[in-house]
Amino acid sequence: MKKIVVALGGNAIQAKDNSAAAQQEAVSKTTKVIAQMIENGDQVAITHGNGPQVGNLLLQQYQDSSKSNPAMPLDTISAMTQGSIGYWMQKALDDQLHHDHFPSQAVTLITQTIVDANDPAFENPTKPIGPFYNFNEMQKQKIYHPDYVYKQDAGRGYRQVVASPEPQEIVNAPIIKHLLEQDFVPIAAGGGGIPVIVRDNHLQGVSGVIDKDYSATKLAEDIEADQLVILTTVDNAYLNYNQNNQKAIGKVKVDELREYLDQGHFAAGSMKPKIEAAIEFVEKTGNSAIITSLKNADELDTGVGTIVYN
Numbered sequence: 001m002k003k004i005v006v007a008l009g010g011n012a013i014q015a016k017d018n019s020a021a022a023q024q025e026a027v028s029k030t031t032k033v034i035a036q037m038i039e040n041g042d043q044v045a046i047t048h049g050n051g052p053q054v055g056n057l058l059l060q061q062y063q064d065s066s067k068s069n070p071a072m073p074l075d076t077i078s079a080m081t082q083g084s085i086g087y088w089m090q091k092a093l094d095d096q097l098h099h100d101h102f103p104s105q106a107v108t109l110i111t112q113t114i115v116d117a118n119d120p121a122f123e124n125p126t127k128p129i130g131p132f133y134n135f136n137e138m139q140k141q142k143i144y145h146p147d148y149v150y151k152q153d154a155g156r157g158y159r160q161v162v163a164s165p166e167p168q169e170i171v172n173a174p175i176i177k178h179l180l181e182q183d184f185v186p187i188a189a190g191g192g193g194i195p196v197i198v199r200d201n202h203l204q205g206v207s208g209v210i211d212k213d214y215s216a217t218k219l220a221e222d223i224e225a226d227q228l229v230i231l232t233t234v235d236n237a238y239l240n241y242n243q244n245n246q247k248a249i250g251k252v253k254v255d256e257l258r259e260y261l262d263q264g265h266f267a268a269g270s271m272k273p274k275i276e277a278a279i280e281f282v283e284k285t286g287n288s289a290i291i292t293s294l295k296n297a298d299e300l301d302t303g304v305g306t307i308v309y310n
């Protein structure tokens with residue numbers, strides 16, 4: 001029996017159409033594979049991204065934001081999407097897992113992730129979120145949210161930008177570990193977890209979006225997972241991606257992969273964080289990490305994907 005953290009990318013949840021029904025259908029396809037892993041005897045903790053859902057919810061929140069009915073801040077919105085996506089996953093797993101007791105053992109945990117209040121990312125927020133505004137609209141938003149930072153986004157208008165700080169600690173990791181070891185299926189640290197800082201012994205939510213690939217590594221380390229599985233759109237990480245001499249990376253030693261990383265083979269904001277996450281997990285634990293596509297997930301034992309080992 002293996003303890004596995006499965007990290008799901010946006011394509012595991014988002015459908016062509018953004019209706020709840022369509023997203024639930026996409027989620028249901030995804031969890032089928034995970035249910036199979038569980039039926040095979042593995043203990044699986046699920047974590048997932050929430051980029052499109054956070055963006056859409058923000059849009060709705062801002063649509064008619066006013067003093068009497070203000071848009072919720074980003075930490076709260078992040079919690080809301082952890083809840084809605086977790087609900088979809090629980091429901092799907094309820095249908096797919098064989099169990100003696102209904103409902104099944106899938107459980108969503110609203111998860112907070114500690115970040116450093118002095119993380120340089122806060123000085124330089126780079127991640128655009130939510131809608132575009134013209135100058136006047138942006139000024140109006142500032143009345144309600146004087147603390148928000150807005151930047152020009154490639155000449156297309158103004159957008160709120162937030163920090164993408166490094167995750168330091170998954171606050172709820174001991175509970176997640178406990179749930180997993182009791183054969184529950186925790187759905188946790190969605191969207192990277194809600195970023196919080198520690199202030200006077202209290203946790204305080206901050207505006208930011210943590211990269212889910214980095215938080216997945218933290219989670220896998222914290223709960224002493226045997227394997228980190230990152231499921232995305234591509235079957236492998238590639239050398240010379242999208243060029244004539246593109247080459248899939250199969251089984252690879254962590255030192256060799258680091259050389260490829262240093263040579264710049266992996267794009268920032270997409271494949272690079274996955275590679276860095278895999279390298280960190282393998283170096284810290286000595287265990288293996290796999291990066292592959294969702295559709296390969298039901299044959300992980302056959303050597304598919306990019307397998308990183310020590």
Ligand code: ADP
Pocket residue numbers: 008009010011049231232233234236237238239240241265266267269270271272
């Ligand atoms: P997710 O939602 O799963 O995090 P991302 O879009 O962030 O997905 O990352 C996966 C994408 O990374 C792939 O679809 C691919 O376009 C891109 N990518 C960039 N560099 C590489 C590379 N060297 N090998 C494979 N994919 C790459």
Ligand code: MG
Pocket residue numbers: 009269270
């Ligand atoms: Mg991504």
